[in-house]
Structures are given as structure tokens and as C-alpha cells.
Amino acid sequence: xxxxxxxxxxxxxxxxxxxxxxxxxxxxxxxxxxxxxxxxxxxxxxxxxxxxxxxxxxxxxxxxxxxxxxxxxxxxxxxxxxxxxxxxxxx
Numbered sequence: 001x002x003x004x005x006x007x008x009x010x011x012x013x014x015x016x017x018x019x020x021x022x023x024x025x026x027x028x029x030x031x032x033x034x035x036x037x038x039x040x041x042x043x044x045x046x047x048x049x050x051x052x053x054x055x056x057x058x059x060x061x062x063x064x065x066x067x068x069x070x071x072x073x074x075x076x077x078x079x080x081x082x083x084x085x086x087x088x089x090x091x
Contacts, residue, residue, distance in 0.1 A: 019042075019044055020041070020042035020043055020044030020049075021034075021041060021042070021043060021044065022043075022044060022045060023043050023045050023048070023070040023071060023072050023078070024045065024071050024072060024073060025073065026072055026073055027072055027073050027074045027075075028072040028073075028074055028075045028078035031070075031072055031078060031080070032078070032080070035052055035053070035054050035080060035081070036054050038054075039053065039054050039058055040052065040053045040054065040058050043070055043080075045070055045071065048068075048070055050082070051082075051083070052068070052070070052080040052081055052082055053065065053081045053082070053083055054081065055081065056081075056083075058083065059083035060083065062085060062086050063083040063084060063085050063086065064083070064084060064086060065081045065082065065083060065084075066081075066082055066083075066084045067079045067080070067081065067082070068080055068082040
């Protein structure tokens with residue numbers, strides 16, 4: 001699989017470590033602002049462990065944005081955008 005150059009540049013320019021961030025270290029609004037400014041962020045929470053995105057343009061082909069929630073410093077459920085693969089019957 002060929003990775004677009006802009007994705008590589010974004011990954012290398014991010015100050016978020018490769019291991020990801022712990023959403024529980026951020027207030028919900030601050031987490032959402034971080035995602036918006038970076039485009040995508042890896043959340044390394046025990047029950048999550050995946051990327052969240054700023055919008056649908058960060059999803060791959062055959063994926064769509066859905067809302068999921070992660071715990072934050074100030075909320076037990078902070079909604080974030082998440083790319084999910086389309087199932088065969090979703091067309």
C-alpha cells in the first residue's frame with residue numbers, strides 16, 4: 001500500500017508521540033481542538049486504542065465517519081469522529 005506524501009509529512013510533523021495520547025489527560029474541548037488542529041490523533045486508551053479524525057476527508061476509501069466517545073478529564077463521554085468501514089449492506 002502506497003502512503004500519500006502529505007500523510008507522511010503530517011505524521012512526522014506531529015508533536016503527539018507515536019504511542020498516542022491518553023484522552024483522560026485532556027478536557028473534552030481541548031481534545032477536540034487537538035484533533036481539529038492535527039487532523040487525526042491516536043488515542044491509546046485501554047478501551048479504545050485507535051485513531052480519531054477531524055472529518056471524513058481523513059477516512060480511507062470505503063470508510064465513513066461515525067461518532068464514538070472517549071473518557072476525558074472533565075467528562076466520562078466526550079464524542080469524537082471515528083472512521084468506520086462500510087459494511088456490505090450499508091451501500
